Amino acid sequence: MTGPLARDLMTPDVVTVPPETPVMAMARLLADRGISAVPVVDAEGKVLGIVTEADLIRRLAGEEDKPTSWFGSLFADPASQAERYARTHGVTARDLMTEKVVTVSPDTTAAHIAQMMEQQNIRRVVVVEGGKLKGIVSRADLLRALVAPPAAEGAELSDERIRRAVLAAMKKEPWTDTFYTMLEVKDGVVTFHGFRRSDAVQKALRVLAENVPGVKEVKDETQPMPVFIYGAA
Structure with a gap:
């Protein structure tokens, strides 16, 4: 047993x-x-690279940068200053992105990924195969792997993989809401929790989940969206 692999943990699509x-x-x-x-x-x-929340915050914070003093400029590294200027004043993904992306293959073990994250102080790794992007594994994904029960022998799809597939499908649709609507999967049964915006959305969610391989049944335990939340959305 080698434990879960990147292909089991990653967020696809x-x-x-x-x-x-x-x-x-x-x-x-x-x-x-x-x-x-x-x-x-x-x-x-x-x-080519990856843009994170930190990169975008750095870009916004760069607007408040003050010019380096004449004395301070004597000890500053021009290359570092130039790189920071480009990333704090750039206007496209190419300007802001971190080019040195840490990548793994789909068969990389969770233990090795955790070690890489710890050693390199990073929050995520990119899963590639044949030079093409296959998914992303984050620290949160590794934590879920620790608390998820082991898959039964011979099982084609674990509950966690089904949950990820449904979540990935939801994120591709503009009418879904992964903030107020949550889901869990147990023995192939998908259960939605949280709040629903409309019956039409919940019907579409049921259809979406039923089309994910491995899903045996879909249950809806959501509640109507409270007015004070819906009005602010």
Whole structure:
């Protein structure tokens, strides 16, 4: 037994952006999708870099940067200053992205990924196969692997993989709400919790989940969205 692999832990169907994507478009994307990073890929799907919330915050904070004093400039590293200027004043994903992306293969073990994150002080790794992006494994994914019960021998799809597939499918649809609507999977049965915006949305969610391989049944235990929440949404 080698434990869970990257292919079991990763979030598939990752949202990506081309290098020409404007800064504000990326900020809206992360906020709307509730994600903390977005890979930058070229037309062939090759990963060029990654833009995180920290990069965007650094970009916004850069607007408040004060000029370095004459005395301080004597000891400053011009290369570092130039790099910071580009990342705090850039207007596209290419300007802001971190180019040195830590990647793993789908068969990399969770233990090795955890070791890499610890040693390199990073929050996520990118899963690639054949040079193409396959998914992302975050620290939260590793924590879920620790608390998830082991899959039964011979099981084709674990509950955790089904849960990830449903969640990934939800994030691709503009009418879903992964902030107020949560889900759990047990023995292939998907149960939705939280709040629902409308019966139409919940019907669509049921259809969406039923189309995910491995799902045996879908249960809806959501409650109507409270007025004070719905009005602020």
